[in-house]
Amino acid sequence: MQWSEISVSIDREGVEAVANMFHELGAGGVVIEDPELIDSYRAGGWEYEDLPPVGPERGVMVRAYLPVDSRLPARLQEIRARVDQILAALPHIEGKIEFRRVEEEDWAGAWKRYYQTTKLGKRLVIKPVWEEYSPSPEEVVVEIDPGMAFGTGTHPSTVMCLQLLEEYVGGGERVIDVGTGSGILAIAAARLGAAAVIGIDCDPIAVKSARSNVELNGIADRVSLRQGDLLAGVQDTAHLIVANLTADLIKVLAGQLDPILLPGGQAILAGIITARQAEVQDSLREAGYVTCEARTQDDWVTLVVQKER
Ligand SMILES: C[S@@+](CC[C@H](N)C(=O)[O-])C[C@H]1O[C@@H](n2cnc3c(N)ncnc32)[C@H](O)[C@@H]1O
Structure with a gap:
């Protein structure tokens, strides 16, 4: 099957409107390639090799895919008109639209390099929205359209958080996910049985x-x-509380856990490079939190902490 790849390169201010327009028109696999965002993640000590390495020289690239069928000409016309409207409403910004035909294998293959249905831990299955999957009765499926934000389940810190959620969510808890990104951890917590989840970003x-x-x-x-x-x-x-952030942000968060985390409760803290583990644990100790578990994958450590009794 052939697909039409629609790429809009636009100043940051127009990104949300373009992404919304794609979603409203039911385009699949909307992805935002934002060099500035990727740089800011890198500056925060993150290694983002799993993000697309290329982007426009200035501005942000928003891409989406539509099947080449009888509806395509009308849909492309609509997209062109909607992009023109966005640019007319924001006359100080610049934007450019490009269309290209791609074979299914090209774009599906490219996406699959980053996002595949993946089973993590014992029960959790993370599934990109466009893939089919028939879960077994004990499996818990989290469906993600990863285009808009970080959190696809491919980063070691996300993986460790998901595995720990599987162990620490027994059912009925109230959970807060700090730095929710795509919502992957909040959704996993709810799907695992948490009674109420708040995601903050x-x-x-x-x-x-x-x-x-x-x-x-x-x-x-x-x-x-x-x-x-x-x-x-x-x-x-x-x-x-689950928070997949950076070492610096976790140090700040350490001082905010009280009085939000209930007595006997745990915080799963991730996004910490191993080189900074001791320093983060010092901040947590100062705030009265002891480490009950530390898990490492590649260069990343995830801590489970609770209030010192
Ligand atoms: C590494 S991503 C984690 C996404 C997702 N929770 C996961 O585990 O894959 C970190 C997220 O934290 C958010 N973030 C960064 N600083 C923050 C802050 N001060 N307060 C709330 N969210 C923040 C970012 O916007 C980003 O979505």
Whole structure:
């Protein structure tokens, strides 16, 4: 099957409108290649080799795919008109649209390099939205459209958090996911049986992406999402907090766990390069938290901490 790849390169301000337009038109595999975002992740000590390495010289590339069928000419016309509208509403920004025909194997193959249905731990299965999968009765499927934000389940820190959630969510807990990205950890917690989950992210695009993934998984009644800076201003309490951030942010978060984390509760803290483990644990100890478990994969460590009794 042939697909039409639609690439819009646009200044950052127009990205959300373009991505929304693609989603509204039902385009598959919307992906945002933002060199600035990738640089900011790298500056935070992250290794983002699993993100697309290329991007436009300036601005952001938003790509989507539509099947080549009888509806395509009308849909491309609509996209052209909608991009023109976006540019007319934001006259100070620049944008360019390109179309290209690709064979299914080309784009599906490229995507699969990054996103495949993956079984993690004993029960969790992370499935990109466009793949088919028939789970066995004991499996718990988390469906993700990864285009909009970080969190596909391919990074070691995400993998370790998912595996630990499987162990620490027994059912009925209140969970907070700090730095929710695509919502992958929040959704996994809810699918594993948490009663109520709050996902927080400072990036409005991540919040939007997490919201659409929560809806995709049919758990909007149990997962709420909000924009915020770590746990600042959070009034809720939680039995379990999960945060896949960076060493520096985890050090700040250490001082915010009280009084949100309930007595006897755990925090799963990830995104820490092993070289900085001791320093992060010092900050946690100062805040009164002891490490009950430390897991390492590649150069990344994930800590499970709880309040010192
Ligand atoms: C490494 S991603 C983790 C995504 C997902 N939870 C996962 O495990 O794959 C970190 C996320 O934290 C968010 N973030 C960074 N600084 C933050 C802050 N101060 N407050 C809330 N979220 C933040 C980023 O926008 C990003 O979505």
